[in-house]
Amino acid sequence: MSLARARRQEGEPAEGMRTFPNMLMRSKALTVVMSLLGLCLLWHLAATAWPSRALPSPAAVWVALMRESASGDLFFHLGMTLGRVMAAFIVAMALGSVIGVLLGLNRRADRFFDPWVVLFLNVPALVVIVLAYIWFGLNEIAAIGAVAVNKIPNVIVTMREGARALDPRYWEMATVYRIGRLERIRHILLPQLQPYLAATSRSGIALIWKIVLVVELLGRPNGVGFQIHLYFQLFDVASILAYTLAFVAVMLVVELFLVQPFERYSTRWRGNSA
Amino acid sequence: MPLVAIRDLAFDVPEGEFTCLLGPSGCGKTTTLRILLGLDTDFSGSFQLPGKGQGRVAAVFQEPTLLPWRTVEQNVRLALPKDERGKNLDRLFESLGLTVVRNLYPAELSLGLARRAALARAFATEPAMLFLDEPFVSLDEQTATKLRYLLLSVWAARPTTALMVTHNVREALMLSDRIIVLSARPAHVLGTFLIRLPRESRNPQVMADLQRSFHERFPGVL
Numbered sequence: 282m283s284l285a286r287a288r289r290q291e292g293e294p295a296e297g298m299r300t301f302p303n304m305l306m307r308s309k310a311l312t313v314v315m316s317l318l319g320l321c322l323l324w325h326l327a328a329t330a331w332p333s334r335a336l337p338s339p340a341a342v343w344v345a346l347m348r349e350s351a352s353g354d355l356f357f358h359l360g361m362t363l364g365r366v367m368a369a370f371i372v373a374m375a376l377g378s379v380i381g382v383l384l385g386l387n388r389r390a391d392r393f394f395d396p397w398v399v400l401f402l403n404v405p406a407l408v409v410i411v412l413a414y415i416w417f418g419l420n421e422i423a424a425i426g427a428v429a430v431n432k433i434p435n436v437i438v439t440m441r442e443g444a445r446a447l448d449p450r451y452w453e454m455a456t457v458y459r460i461g462r463l464e465r466i467r468h469i470l471l472p473q474l475q476p477y478l479a480a481t482s483r484s485g486i487a488l489i490w491k492i493v494l495v496v497e498l499l500g501r502p503n504g505v506g507f508q509i510h511l512y513f514q515l516f517d518v519a520s521i522l523a524y525t526l527a528f529v530a531v532m533l534v535v536e537l538f539l540v541q542p543f544e545r546y547s548t549r550w551r552g553n554s555a
Numbered sequence: 556m557p558l559v560a561i562r563d564l565a566f567d568v569p570e571g572e573f574t575c576l577l578g579p580s581g582c583g584k585t586t587t588l589r590i591l592l593g594l595d596t597d598f599s600g601s602f603q604l605p606g607k608g609q610g611r612v613a614a615v616f617q618e619p620t621l622l623p624w625r626t627v628e629q630n631v632r633l634a635l636p637k638d639e640r641g642k643n644l645d646r647l648f649e650s651l652g653l654t655v656v657r658n659l660y661p662a663e664l665s666l667g668l669a670r671r672a673a674l675a676r677a678f679a680t681e682p683a684m685l686f687l688d689e690p691f692v693s694l695d696e697q698t699a700t701k702l703r704y705l706l707l708s709v710w711a712a713r714p715t716t717a718l719m720v721t722h723n724v725r726e727a728l729m730l731s732d733r734i735i736v737l738s739a740r741p742a743h744v745l746g747t748f749l750i751r752l753p754r755e756s757r758n759p760q761v762m763a764d765l766q767r768s769f770h771e772r773f774p775g776v777l
Contacts, residue, residue, distance in 0.1 A: 450620050451622060454614075457614045458633075459611075464633070475624075550624040
């Protein structure tokens with residue numbers, strides 16, 4: 282036990298552990314690539330069988346993608362959308378977590394505010410967006426705020442569960458040893474909430490970027506949603522697909538290189554996960 | 556109707572002594588300890604801890620209560636005041652046999668080792684008053700005995716006023732200078748049993764004698 286641990290700390294995996302998971306990962310990656318290529322092939326066949334502007338071939342989408350990235354438009358609009366996604370995500374997570382934890386810890390407040398949460402959970406995203414633009418004007422604050430408001434009730438519900446599941450014994454230990462408020466949040470509260478934070482950020486990013494496109498379509502002069510609206514009016518399906526695929530790729534990169542490594546880091550204490 | 560756990564309970568714990576609070580299961584021992592630790596406030600009465608409120612207290616709970624996401628050493632250091640976080644803990648870890656596991660996470664420890672880590676955390680803070688709430692329950696007798704000796708040696712090296720809650724007569728006779736015997740719920744003091752023998756001389760023969768005289772004085776208790 283201590284031997285394996287010591288090796289892991291030096292950053293070199295124990296002998297025999299090195300090859301097996303790598304092979305497994307490679308075969309998994311290969312399957313994903315094959316599966317995606319298969320989808321492309323199917324799409325290509327369909328586009329050749331029914332040639333139409335409504336269903337461009339993968340090659341046509343690739344051409345559109347190259348054109349948009351050569352002009353720089355693609356990166357500009359991707360950047361704008363990504364910025365809005367991040368801003369809305371941070372606002373939603375911060376507000377939703379604080380409210381959710383407070384409700385989870387205070388039974389009376391929870392009973393009073395629970396109907397509000399249920400109400401906001403069921404307000405359609407489109408209504409929030411339209412109202413935000415009417416009340417606060419066609420500006421960035423209204424756009425990001427509208428997206429955040431759509432996500433906050435979900436965060437509240439998940440984080441409220443997390444707060445209800447907190448173990449009071451750790452809190453009592455902290456009281457006895459007079460551990461300060463900030464340290465309690467960092468060392469006791471956040472680690473216990475981590476699984477709930479992870480779950481809600483996972484679903485959060487996916488939901489938020491879809492809503493951001495709608496916000497952009499309805500009232501922003503740039504971003505992927507704006508471009509999709511533009512090409513919808515031009516009936517340029519190849520460009521619509523090019524933007525969509527580019528943004529999906531960006532979100533996959535975020536998931537693979539930001540969300541997953543952070544999750545691995547914050548759950549490193551769960552023993553055999555390595 | 557609220558349950559009354561203790562009533563008319565009054566006792567003294569002399570400074571520097573190891574005192575045991577002994578009583579049947581569910582008699583309110585743990586409640587007493589939680590009141591002294593400031594974790595239960597639903598009571599009327601008063602108590603005075605050493606150091607006039609300035610002195611530090613430490614507790615070893617029934618469960619080790621280590622943070623699973625921090626290593627043994629991080630758990631111990633977190634309990635220290637900020638200006639003492641960097642202090643040398645080598646000797647303390649050494650004396651509790653924790654040197655090889657100080658960088659492990661609690662999930663990688665046996666229950667016995669986790670209990671030792673909880674003891675290390677309590678002693679590292681150099682408390683003016685140490686509370687122990689049946690720290691050796693649910694261990695096999697052999698491990699528990701070993702840990703009792705460890706506790707005694709660490710306590711001898713870092714003397715402090717200690718109050719331990721237990722329902723194990725042998726444990727109390729082995730560890731303490733005085734035993735405060737509590738009645739069944741609602742708990743009040745039945746009497747105090749003083750042991751003036753040094754711990755080194757409490758061999759099996761002496762322990763058997765102590766046990767006999769304890770049961771003569773407190774028949775029917777445990």
